[in-house]
Amino acid sequence: AQSVTQLGSHVSVSEGALVLLRCNYSSSVPPYLFWYVQYPNQGLQLLLKYTSAATLVKGINGFEAEFKKSETSFHLTKPSAHMSDAAEYFCAVSDPTSGAGSYQLTFGKGTKLSVIP
Amino acid sequence: NAGVTQTPKFRVLKTGQSMTLLCAQDMNHEYMYWYRQDPGMGLRLIHYSVGEGTTAKGEVPDGYNVSRLKKQNFLLGLESAAPSQTSVYFCASSLRTPGIGNTIYFGEGSWLTVV
Numbered sequence: 096a097q098s099v100t101q102l103g104s105h106v107s108v109s110e111g112a113l114v115l116l117r118c119n120y121s122s123s124v125p126p127y128l129f130w131y132v133q134y135p136n137q138g139l140q141l142l143l144k145y146t147s148a149a150t151l152v153k154g155i156n157g158f159e160a161e162f163k164k165s166e167t168s169f170h171l172t173k174p175s176a177h178m179s180d181a182a183e184y185f186c187a188v189s190d191p192t193s194g195a196g197s198y199q200l201t202f203g204k205g206t207k208l209s210v211i212p
Numbered sequence: 213n214a215g216v217t218q219t220p221k222f223r224v225l226k227t228g229q230s231m232t233l234l235c236a237q238d239m240n241h242e243y244m245y246w247y248r249q250d251p252g253m254g255l256r257l258i259h260y261s262v263g264e265g266t267t268a269k270g271e272v273p274d275g276y277n278v279s280r281l282k283k284q285n286f287l288l289g290l291e292s293a294a295p296s297q298t299s300v301y302f303c304a305s306s307l308r309t310p311g312i313g314n315t316i317y318f319g320e321g322s323w324l325t326v327v
Contacts, residue, residue: 137321139255199245200255202254
């Protein structure tokens with residue numbers, strides 16, 4: 096069974112500072128990995144995904160994430176935080192070898208990002 | 213450019229009442245999902261469907277039923293609502309694209325309160 100752990104339910108950064116949101120996964124096979132963002136009272140929007148191509152993945156809004164197999168991590172970063180980045184971020188994993196299960200996502204519990212002016 | 217549409221957006225139910233949440237997608241996606249989101253719990257899969265006429269249980273299926281009579285619609289039913297079912301419900305859909313990772317598209321959520 097696969098699982099996702101997001102370290103820190105709340106993260107605060109100053110505007111212009113580095114954003115680092117941590118995600119570690121547990122999976123018996125190299126997984127597919129995703130980051131989603133949720134703005135207040137809205138659904139989830141895909142930021143980026145890793146599907147076994149390049150280990151450094153670039154997404155929308157200046158975010159990127161690096162897949163590190165040795166650390167079983169997929170941390171999300173952005174060099175300079177903007178006020179509009181304040182939202183909740185979810186890391187998710189799927190198992191590409193599990194047949195129909197490869198279409199299911201297992202989500203972490205989320206990290207709420209606050210940006211301080 | 214509708215994507216995934218959920219109705220209703222807000223609903224208050226009394227314990228024991230029944231209701232149905234409707235999800236519609238206009239992207240011709242094979243797969244559809246119902247998740248619930250609770251504070252500090254992330255999203256948990258209730259039921260999913262891999263095609264018209266098929267449904268399967270997810271992580272937290274108890275107390276819910278689903279139907280997929282048409283490819284574009286996925287209904288979530290609560291036969292006898294309980295306060296523990298107070299949550300935000302998200303419908304989602306995706307293409308059946310093995311090998312390149314599955315991008316799931318979400319609706320905007322349905323807020324359900326059971327009193």
